[in-house]
Amino acid sequence: MVKLRARCLFVGDAAVGKSSLCHTFYSDGSLFQKNYSLTTGVELLMKCINIPETNDSVELYILDSAGKETLVESCEKMWGQPSLLCLVFDLTNEKSFANCSYWMERVHGHCKGLQIPGVLLGNKSDLSARREVQSSVAKEWAQSHGLEYHETSAKERDNCDAPLLSLAQAFHSLYQERREAIQNLSPD
């Protein structure tokens, strides 16, 4: 049995739905917040994910960071060294997708050269009539940046658990890989 711990950073433009997604991770029956209340700092949430078919789990320290431009700099100070990345954009807002490159760059500045597993989330999939970003385009961009692509709706609670499970599994695989490599090292 292994309990892993990962710092999972949620970033993306303001109002794309990061906080709404984070709230869906708690199935406490709380209602979807229709009114936008902007995050001004970094909110910490914990979520433990069991890895299927093992006794192992990953404890995620989720950092829900403010997207508003003028707040980002002060938030960055609290990012620390992330282990996992969740980059979110709004499917009905082309600009939030275009800004993903900028977010990737910011995050990489904190990774100290480490590769971190990540997902790209196209959120608000329920607003299909207002969609501005095509799945194929987003998917291609994600792949070229080593991210796994998911579409979610925090409002409908649609597909919201899959990305976290996928991140936890990626971290778990990385651990097993590294452990095996260390087991096979020759002393000195």
Place this chain on the structure above:
Amino acid sequence: MIDSPGAQIVLASSSDENHPPGNITDGNIKTFWMTTGMFPQEFIFRFAETTNISAVTVDSYNVKHLKIEKNTSPSAAQFEPVVEKELERTEGHLQSNIISLNGSSATHLRFIITEGYDHFIAVHRVSVKN
């Protein structure tokens, strides 16, 4: 050199059942303690009695920055800094570093890994030289 005379580990921040912190003091370089994600990570050594330590040898993998603190109290609290060291990266073999403690007397030594070259690091052995 004696392998960690009468030393035991009283705390470690991270544990995989199969790679427990006891692997650091078992004298066997093949077994290791592995951290399970995030930094900092730490482990604390306790000696049977206050001991003068000239150096420690740390065999590890992917440790980037190591801080060592000590105290001379019977409880594992109120540490004072002794030394900090940036370790070189190795590929395919262990890092082996002799770190001088200049004869510091200690009942506890606290090893804090503040940074790694990877998400997970391993410590195979710590030997103490009196």
